[in-house]
Amino acid sequence: MMLHRRVQDDNDLVRSAQQGNADAFNKLYERYLPSVYRRVRSVIPESDVEDVTQEVFIAVMKSLKNFRFEALFGTWLRTLVNRQVADYYRGRKLSNDALVSIDAMDDEDHADMRLSVDDGTPSHDDLILMRQALRSLPDNYREIIVLRFVDGLQFDEIAHLQGNSLEATKSLFRRAIAALQKRVTASDG
Amino acid sequence: MDERKPMDNRQLDDQRLDNQLAEFTDRLLQGAKDVSLSTQDAELRALQNTVKMLKTAVVDDQPSQEVAGRIGASLQREWQKQHPVRKNDDALASFKQFLRRPGRVAPRTFALGFAAMFVLALVIFYLSPALSSPPTGTAGGSSGLIPLAAIVVVVVVGLIWFWRSRR
Numbered sequence: 001m002m003l004h005r006r007v008q009d010d011n012d013l014v015r016s017a018q019q020g021n022a023d024a025f026n027k028l029y030e031r032y033l034p035s036v037y038r039r040v041r042s043v044i045p046e047s048d049v050e051d052v053t054q055e056v057f058i059a060v061m062k063s064l065k066n067f068r069f070e071a072l073f074g075t076w077l078r079t080l081v082n083r084q085v086a087d088y089y090r091g092r093k094l095s096n097d098a099l100v101s102i103d104a105m106d107d108e109d110h111a112d113m114r115l116s117v118d119d120g121t122p123s124h125d126d127l128i129l130m131r132q133a134l135r136s137l138p139d140n141y142r143e144i145i146v147l148r149f150v151d152g153l154q155f156d157e158i159a160h161l162q163g164n165s166l167e168a169t170k171s172l173f174r175r176a177i178a179a180l181q182k183r184v185t186a187s188d189g
Numbered sequence: 190m191d192e193r194k195p196m197d198n199r200q201l202d203d204q205r206l207d208n209q210l211a212e213f214t215d216r217l218l219q220g221a222k223d224v225s226l227s228t229q230d231a232e233l234r235a236l237q238n239t240v241k242m243l244k245t246a247v248v249d250d251q252p253s254q255e256v257a258g259r260i261g262a263s264l265q266r267e268w269q270k271q272h273p274v275r276k277n278d279d280a281l282a283s284f285k286q287f288l289r290r291p292g293r294v295a296p297r298t299f300a301l302g303f304a305a306m307f308v309l310a311l312v313i314f315y316l317s318p319a320l321s322s323p324p325t326g327t328a329g330g331s332s333g334l335i336p337l338a339a340i341v342v343v344v345v346v347g348l349i350w351f352w353r354s355r356r
Contacts, residue, residue, distance in 0.1 A: 020272050022265075029264060030257075037252040053252070054260045058267055122242050130246035148214065149247045155211055170207040174236065177210065181239040 010073040018064055025064075029057055032077055038150045039081050042134050043142065044088060056084045078151065133183040141176035148173065206233055213237050217244055307342050 010031075016024035036056050041049045059080050067076055122130070134142060144162075147153045153161065159169040210233065217224045217240060226241075227233040252260075 022268050022272070025264075025268065026261070029261065033257060033260070034251055037256075038247055038250055041250065042247060050256055050260065053256075054263055057260065057264050061264065061267060061271060122245050126242060127246040127250075130242050131250075134243070134247070145243065145247075149218070149243060152218070154215070167204065167207065170211045171203065173214070174203075174207045174210050177236050177239050177243075180243070181235060184239065184242075 007072060011069055014064065014067055014069070014073055018067070025061065028060075028073075032074070033057075035074075035150060035152075036077065036081055039078070039146055040085065041131065042146050042150060043085050045135070046128075046131075048088065052084055052088055055088075056081050059084060074151070129184055130180075133180055136183060137176065137179055140172065141179050144169070144173050144176050145180070206230075206236070209233055210236050210240065214240050217241065218248065304343070304346055307339070307346075311339065 010028070013024045013028050013031075017028060033053070037049070037053050040052045040056065044052050056077075060077065063080065067073070134145065137145070144158060147158050147161070148155070155169050155173070156166055159166045162169065164172070209227070209230075213224065226237045
């Protein structure tokens with residue numbers, strides 16, 4: 001029921017924004033900024049996250065008149081994010097994997113980065129390391145993690161979205177986490 | 190038969206790990222307070238720890254107010270570029286624009302502008318003694334013509350509006 005209400009509310013805001021209501025667009029921006037920001041941050045180098053996030057919302061502004069309510073607004077927005085990310089990498093003429101390698105860190109690199117293990121409180125460095133490791137994963141591993149953690153989709157929803165069984169989805173998820181763990185601990189000393 | 194067993198056990202182990210990790214992730218992301226790492230299985234515990242850190246690194250990650258403000262300000266400027274507010278959007282300006290480029294003025298604006306001008310003309314006419322008093326020697330006055338003229342004008346304006354809205 002809450003989801004239905006949220007979807008209806010999104011649709012009302014979109015319709016209003018399509019008719020030129022700036023407040024309605026602003027509400028959509030405030031609602032979706034956190035998830036867009038997190039998704040962009042999981043795939044783009046830190047220094048460009050803000051710019052790409054902004055480009056996403058500008059693309060939303062320009063394309064909003066083409067939104068036909070055939071899909072959820074959140075789903076449509078996710079497509080736009082992926083498109084902007086692809087444009088970003090096309091513009092830099094670099095592939096995702098080539099750009100972000102755990103060995104080629106950008107200006108977030110810290111000299112004595114260590115991963116805390118089992119101490120319950122990750123340090124700032126740990127979090128940076130984790131984000132960089134996430135960016136360096138193969139696309140399918142990164143995507144399932146982003147779908148679950150950033151977009152908040154349940155495993156059965158991810159399975160449906162990707163056309164896989166629930167078991168296959170959970171298996172992919174475990175392998176993605178294992179790959180992430182390996183990358184993170186590989187940089188530990 | 191014996192060769193199949195290790196493979197079956199491995200698959201079962203993998204499935205168990207898949208389900209336990211998925212369930213742990215679900216409980217963690219739902220905000221459950223009693224989410225603890227496995228004490229039985231080192232491999233599972235390591236994966237769960239990674240999931241916990243991932244939640245902190247990704248889910249709990251929010252754009253700062255400064256970032257949100259900067260992006261919001263840029264979007265406002267972009268919105269104004271894409272949705273310019275017309276200056277002098279009043280009845281007289283619309284009428285002038287209509288004379289220059291008839292197709293560009295919204296029919297409703299034009300109709301309202303014309304009606305406003307007509308009312309203004311009527312007020313001036315009634316207030317002006319020279320115009321409103323009937324000329325001497327005439328049998329009646331021209332007072333009956335004014336309501337008729339008003340009706341004609343309103344009909345004409347309405348027809349123009351209707352015709353333009355159909356185009």
